[in-house]
Amino acid sequence: MNYKEALAYINSHDINKIDLGLEDIKKLLESLGNPHTKFKSIHVAGTNGKGSVCAMLSSILQKAGYKVGLYTSPHLIKFNERIKINNQDISDLKLARLTEKIKPFAEKIKGITYFELTTALAFLYFAEQKVDYAVIETGLGGRLDATNILPAENCSATAITNISLEHKDYLGDTIEKIAFEKAGIIKEHVPIVTSASGAALEIIRKRADEKHARLIVAKPMEYECSLQGEFQKSNVGIAAEIAYLLNTDNNISEDIIREAFKEIKWPARLEFLKHNLLVDCAHNPGASLVLAKEIERAKEDTKNHYERVRRIPYFRKLILVIGILKDKDYKQMLKYLAPLSAKIILCKPNTERALDPEILAAEIQKEYAKDYAIIKDVKEAVIYAQETAQKNDLVLVTGSFYIVGEVYMLYKK
Incomplete structure (x- = not known):
C-alpha cells in the first residue's frame, strides 16, 4: 500500500459520520496489541482552545527533552498534520505502512468510523516510536469519544479548556449536559485542570470528586506566548498548571516553560x-x-x-x-x-x-x-x-x- 492508496482507504470512511461509543475502537486496538497502553498520555477536551493547549504542552515537553506525540483534528491542508512526533508530521511512508497494518483488522469491524481509524493510527504510531508522552485531543465531547479509551494508569493529566453550546445534537442542549459529556474524560486518581466556570465547573467538580481526581482551576497567566490573542492567556494557564504537575523530577524548570511558550507552532490561530x-x-x-x-x-x-x-x-x-x-x-x-x-x-x-x-x-x-x-x-x-x-x-x-x-x-x- 502506498500513500495515495492509504489516504483513499482512510477517506473511504465518511469523515462526517459520528458514532459515539468505545466498543469498536476497543476491538480495533485489542487486535493491534493495545498500543494505547504503551505510552504516557495527557488527554485534553473542551469546546474551544483544546488544540492550542495541546500544542503548548507538546512544546513544553519537547523543550524538557521528551519525545512527544501529538494527536489533533481536524487538519488544515494535509491529513498527516493530525499525527506528529516532536512537531514533525507522520511521514507518507509510515502512514501508508501503518494503514496497511490496520486495514485487515478494521475491515472486520462493521461501521468503523473515520475518526476511530485515525485514532488507532495515531496510537499505533506513538507506541511503535516509543514516545515518552502523547498529548491527545478529543474529537467530539469526551465520555464516548474514541480517544477516551486511554487508560487511567497511563494518563498523567486531563484538561478541559472551557464549555459552551456546540454539537447539541450529540452532546445535549444545555451547558450542564455538554459539561457532563466532556467531564467523561476525567479518570480515576488522575489530576484534572480546567478553566471552566459556573455550572460547567460544578459538573466537572462533581465528576472529579467521583473519580478521586485532584481538580485544579487554572487562571489566565502572563507568560510571553508566540500565539497571538489575549484569550490565549487562559490556555497558557492550563498548560502551565499541567507542566507544574509533570515536574516531579525537577526537569521542567520555569525557564523551560517560559522558553517553550515563545516557540509554539500552531497555525491559523489569529x-x-x-x-x-x-x-x-x-x-x-x-x-x-x-x-x-x-x-x-x-x-x-x-x-x-x-x-x-x-x-x-x-x-x-x-x-x-x-x-x-x-x-x-x-x-x-x-x-x-x-x-x-x-x-x-x-x-x-x-x-x-x-x-x-x-x-x-x-x-x-x-x-x-x-x-x-x-x-x-x-x-x-x-x-x-x-x-x-x-x-x-x-x-x-x-x-x-x-x-x-x-x-x-x-x-x-
Missing part, C-alpha cells in the same frame, strides 16, 4: 498570512465571540500597549470573508462578527456540511445594514477581498477550518 490578511479558525459562537473581542480590543487600543504586545496592527475598516458549516449556529456567529465589518464576503466551505451562503445573505439582509457579496469559491472570495481592500483595511478570513485551510494553502505554498 495568524497573519500577509500584512493585512488575518486568518482564524473560529468555527462556533464561542470562538467567534472571542475573536470579535480580539478585533475590538485591537481597534480600541492600537496606539499603546495592545499593538505593541499582541501585534495586530492598526486597521481602518474590516472586510470579513466568512463561510460556515450548516450544523453551526450561524446567527450567533454573525451576531458577533457582522457589526464589526464594513463589508462581508460570503463563501462556501468545500464540504457537504457547508451552509449555503444565500442563507447567510438572508440573515445579513434581515438583521444588519451591511454591504455584502456572495462569492462561493473561497480562493476567489479572498482574492476579491484583497483587491478591494484599501490602504490600512484588514481582511479577516474565518468561519470554519475548511475555509481557513483553503486560504492557508493558497498563501503558504
